[in-house]
Amino acid sequence: MTSTSTKCQKWVLAKTMKGAATLSHFRLEEEDLITDLQDGEVLCEAVYISVDPYMRPYAERCLTEGSMMMAEQIARVLQSKNPQFPAESLVLANVGWRTLTRVSDMTSLRQLPVMGDVPVSNALGMLGLTGLTAYCGMTHVCKPKSGDTVVVTSAGGAVGSVAGQIAKASGCKVIGICGSDDKCRWITQDLGMDAAINYKTDDINAKLQETAPDGVNCFFDNVGGDLAGAVICHMSIGGRAALCGAISLYSDDIHHPSQGLSIFRAIVAKQLTVQGFNVLNWFSSWDVVYRALYDLVTEGKLRSKEVIYEGFDKLPEAFLKLFQGGNLGKIVVKIQN
Incomplete structure (x- = not known):
């Protein structure tokens, strides 16, 4: 039987991360992604991707040339063979700088929490x-x-x-x-x-x-x-x-x-x-912490500002902005609506 596949884009390290990060450290690649799901798997597409300072030392310590940059993203489930994550639902996916992901390891997925009137992108920020x-x-x-x-x-x-x-x-x-x-x-x-x-x-x-x-x-x-x-x-x-x-x-x-x-x-x-x-070390406390943070938001004691870059091609630029001191609040990259 012939497998079906689609094209996925991802950002990888073009060279080992040493010294100040620059655009030359990143390379955009294309990957053929098999979309025939096995039981328990889901296929997700990125909606928002987070960039954070910790990615810089992580890249130096843990990644080599050709490795994909890691990050959490808000993703939409396109196809599902897992009833916990139905098609069209939004999830938090720790899958990196990529547009599409076939997820087999469910420890990398979490259901998006209730956001109320708060923009969903804040699930990568003050409520994430x-x-x-x-x-x-x-x-x-x-x-x-x-x-x-x-x-x-x-x-x-x-x-x-x-x-x-x-x-x-x-x-x-x-x-x-x-x-x-x-x-x-x-x-x-x-x-x-x-x-x-x-x-x-x-x-x-x-x-x-x-x-x-x-x-x-x-x-x-x-x-x-x-x-x-x-x-x-x-x-x-x-x-x-x-x-x-x-x-x-x-x-x-x-x-x-x-x-x-x-x-x-x-x-x-x-x-x-x-x-x-x-x-x-505190991931096991996430539900309790989320409720405490959400309560602060509803009480008017916690607010955030977001800098949103648009387009998958903007990921390296948004990441470098973290080290240039110009951003107010949280930086996220919007991939699609």
Whole structure:
């Protein structure tokens, strides 16, 4: 019997990811995809694809030339031999930068949660992996208490903007650190954070002394390097730091870091708890966290901004934008309606 097939596009690494990511690291390829499904399988087409900073170190550590870029996408089920995922339903699919996917491993699929009036693309953002990361890092690692002073770096980005709002909803004073005046205005005027610091133009140490004179109780870091070191040196006795990311260092050789070693004296002297975390450890709590995030949205305590690129060909460009500091909130790529 002759199998039926169709064409699928995918983005792969054109060369091993070293140093700063550029368009030359990516190559668009076409693949013949067999569409004759076996029992339990589904065929999905991408609707939205997420781009996130973690993909940069993941690509360096785990991918080789010719490997497909990994990502989560919102996908539409075109064909199904699995009653859990019927045709025409929307799903969350951890299948990478590709237009079509024949899914045999159901652990890579999740049903799209109830979104209410929230745009469905937010299932990749504040009501998706982004929100899960921010919520678990803030509530389970930082453990803020009402009245605490909390600092969030990359506070105008996808995870940072959500983490700051979660701290604010917990009754904390929240100071966000961003890379532009527009981001500083957004996180204070629209998101309700108490103060903003522009790390490109402000004196970081002076601003931290001014906005957190009694020290920083909780620190949610997405940046690493000298900026993280400056905040850690302003923390109070017994402070807690959640290290979510280190975007400023992702182009460095992990075995020969250029920055960050001077913070150890402050960690010891101030008896700080500093914990790196991986959101994968909390996937089993997803249903509970989603309900908490959705409740914050309906109560008007959590909002998001999206930058949406249109077209599968825009994926590398959208990804590189993450490292250029120009985006407000979450970046997603819309593949089709």
